[in-house]
Amino acid sequence: MTTLEAPPVQTADDPPTDPKVQQREDSRALRELMRPVAPQLALGRGLAVISGVLAVVPYVALVHIGEVLLDAARAEAPVDGDEVNHWIEILIVTFTLRLAVYFVALGVTHFADIRLGHTIRLRMVERFSRVPLTWFTSTNSGRVRKSLQDDIGTIHHLIAHQPVDGTQAVVMPLALTAYAFVIDWRLGLLAIATVPLYAAAMALGMRGMAEKTVEMDAKLSVVSARMVEFVTGITVVKAFGRVGRAHSAYQEAAGDFQAFYYAWVKPLLRVSSLGTSLLAVPLVLLINIGGGAWLVHRGEVTTADVLATSLIALLVPYGIEVLMNSMWSSQMAGASARRLTDLLETPTLDDDGVRAQPEGHDVEFDHVSYSYGGPGADLALDDVSFTLREGTITALIGPSGSGKSTIATLLARFDDPFAGQIRLGGVPIAEIDHLYQHVSFVLQEPQLPSISLRDNIALGRPDATDEQIRAAARAARILDDIESLPDGFDTVYGSASGLSGGQAQRIAIARAVLVDAPVLILDEATALTDPESTHQIQQALSDLARDKTVLLVAHRPEVVEGVDQIVLVDRGRVLATGTHDDLLGEPGYARLWESVEEGEK
Numbered sequence: 331m332t333t334l335e336a337p338p339v340q341t342a343d344d345p346p347t348d349p350k351v352q353q354r355e356d357s358r359a360l361r362e363l364m365r366p367v368a369p370q371l372a373l374g375r376g377l378a379v380i381s382g383v384l385a386v387v388p389y390v391a392l393v394h395i396g397e398v399l400l401d402a403a404r405a406e407a408p409v410d411g412d413e414v415n416h417w418i419e420i421l422i423v424t425f426t427l428r429l430a431v432y433f434v435a436l437g438v439t440h441f442a443d444i445r446l447g448h449t450i451r452l453r454m455v456e457r458f459s460r461v462p463l464t465w466f467t468s469t470n471s472g473r474v475r476k477s478l479q480d481d482i483g484t485i486h487h488l489i490a491h492q493p494v495d496g497t498q499a500v501v502m503p504l505a506l507t508a509y510a511f512v513i514d515w516r517l518g519l520l521a522i523a524t525v526p527l528y529a530a531a532m533a534l535g536m537r538g539m540a541e542k543t544v545e546m547d548a549k550l551s552v553v554s555a556r557m558v559e560f561v562t563g564i565t566v567v568k569a570f571g572r573v574g575r576a577h578s579a580y581q582e583a584a585g586d587f588q589a590f591y592y593a594w595v596k597p598l599l600r601v602s603s604l605g606t607s608l609l610a611v612p613l614v615l616l617i618n619i620g621g622g623a624w625l626v627h628r629g630e631v632t633t634a635d636v637l638a639t640s641l642i643a644l645l646v647p648y649g650i651e652v653l654m655n656s657m658w659s660s661q662m663a664g665a666s667a668r669r670l671t672d673l674l675e676t677p678t679l680d681d682d683g684v685r686a687q688p689e690g691h692d693v694e695f696d697h698v699s700y701s702y703g704g705p706g707a708d709l710a711l712d713d714v715s716f717t718l719r720e721g722t723i724t725a726l727i728g729p730s731g732s733g734k735s736t737i738a739t740l741l742a743r744f745d746d747p748f749a750g751q752i753r754l755g756g757v758p759i760a761e762i763d764h765l766y767q768h769v770s771f772v773l774q775e776p777q778l779p780s781i782s783l784r785d786n787i788a789l790g791r792p793d794a795t796d797e798q799i800r801a802a803a804r805a806a807r808i809l810d811d812i813e814s815l816p817d818g819f820d821t822v823y824g825s826a827s828g829l830s831g832g833q834a835q836r837i838a839i840a841r842a843v844l845v846d847a848p849v850l851i852l853d854e855a856t857a858l859t860d861p862e863s864t865h866q867i868q869q870a871l872s873d874l875a876r877d878k879t880v881l882l883v884a885h886r887p888e889v890v891e892g893v894d895q896i897v898l899v900d901r902g903r904v905l906a907t908g909t910h911d912d913l914l915g916e917p918g919y920a921r922l923w924e925s926v927e928e929g930e931k
């Protein structure tokens with residue numbers, strides 16, 4: 331059975347890249363990806379700075395209110411109500427203003443995030459419309475799905491929250507600490523007394539964190555890849571009783587990840603619990619209130635001063651915690667950004683902008699060479715030349731793996747050859763506008779998306795009328811089957827009502843009938859169907875092929891009898907071209923027939 335799939339660009343088994351290099355690439359990818367919304371992020375950061383600085387004012391007000399109250403108590407005089415009210419007003423206004431600026435900043439970055447997500451999705455759609463169809467293996471399609479869902483989600487935190495919360499986490503504790511020093515330098519020192527110890531403990535624990543995160547991401551990818559392999563191959567795996575072996579590949583990857591994670595996290599936990607205890611509320615309060623009480627006792631500061639700096643001291647750890655979290659999410663977002671930029675840089679088919687219309691419908695393969703792994707890899711086609719005359723049927727025949735399907739997919743421009751040229755009506759197919767109005771195909775796998783049967787048939791001609799769609803279905807011998815379904819043409823392919831492989835194949839034929847392209851590629855569409863379907867499909871195909879230039883990929887020699895021309899291929903090369911009688915003397919051709927005769931014995 332033919333596979334029309336290229337090898338995945340990146341697999342779980344790719345050699346691991348140096349984590350440092352990887353991390354640099356991740357950061358570059360992140361900067362590149364964020365560039366379209368850089369001005370909004372800068373605005374978000376600017377507003378976060380304002381909000382962080384404004385956070386100091388309520389504390390200033392608090393200290394003043396405290397001092398007014400203390401002064402009154404000391405002097406045993408009535409409290410100056412106007413002054414207290416004045417500071418309360420300042421406190422409320424600045425607190426509200428700070429919150430308002432903070433939320434505006436978050437609004438700006440959230441809009442930037444939505445815009446960026448939209449831009450990335452549009453870029454993906456634009457890119458993938460130009461990527462060779464051979465690229466869309468199930469692995470690569472899975473990568474696209476995962477990236478669009480998970481990676482855009484991961485960078486959400488970095489775009490929508492980190493610029494604001496990360497900036498605030500730096501500015502607010504800095505501004506508050508500066509104010510604590512303004513109140514009294516000794517109280518300022520008490521407010522940050524445990525921070526250097528915490529920073530030292532965390533620096534110790536976080537050594538090699540960037541590399542470890544990259545490694546963890548790579549190991550997690552292996553676990554996911556093994557899981558996907560296991561799930562996608564489950565039918566075959568179960569049928570051949572290999573569940574244990576396939577499962578053990580997954581278990582091995584998961585075990586490897588677990589061992590790595592445990593070895594990494596165990597010492598980290600020890601250090602980070604020590605660090606966290608250095609910032610614990612009781613310890614911070616003990617130091618600040620204890621030290622502050624001693625200074626109050628000596629008459630060097632007021633109780634209000636101590637109250638304010640103690641509150642400030644409690645906010646410093648919050649800032650550090652937010653900062654640590656945003657460092658972590660930057661690491662994760664870097665890996666996500668790299669995966670997204672890799673996808674956005676997927677190589678596309680060449681397009682030099684030249685456009686022409688074919689004159690006639692002869693097809694020429696002119697010294698075409700191709701390999702699935704790109705130039706330098708094993709050749710799937712090696713210097714292939716032959717011509718399909720307009721209105722004739724040419725069958726490609728050869729042993730399994732000889733290159734028949736590759737020839738067919740190159741004519742459908744699933745990819746471009748790296749040497750030679752394929753021309754239709756004298757024009758290179760890369761230059762033909764709307765190639766699929768000239769070339770249509772019916773492959774072994776019918777390739778029906780999960781849309782209604784009507785839309786499936788009209789895929790190549792969305793403007794077709796219902797009558798034209800019905801006529802195409804009738805010609806493809808599928809009209810009665812569709813009409814007997816409860817939802818008829820509205821049935822969504824893949825839904826509960828289910829269609830057999832032969833019926834799906836006839837829907838693909840109806841689609842080709844509707845397009846009515848003058849060049850038709852048939853990848854022996856009946857190879858996988860039951861005899862009744864085979865008969866109907868053959869009738870439908872004979873009608874469809876009438877008067878067209880047909881390239882028939884023949885996986886069995888029986889189907890080539892009666893065609894106008896046979897091209898015999900082996901190991902990517904054309905061995906001979908001619909009619910059945912011309913080729914009887916060819917050893918390779920005779921061998922194919924011998925294998926059929928042996929099979930019949």
Ligand SMILES: Nc1ncnc2c1ncn2[C@@H]1O[C@H](COP(=O)(O)OP(=O)(O)OP(=O)(O)O)[C@@H](O)[C@H]1O
Nearest residue numbers: 331332335336337702710730731732733734735736
């Ligand atoms: N998606 C792919 N990735 C890598 N190599 C591929 C891919 N598809 C085909 N090949 C290789 O290209 C060569 C030609 O394969 P091709 O499918 O064109 O042969 P075929 O004659 O159509 O075989 P069959 O009759 O079994 O379908 C083979 O060596 C095959 O292994």
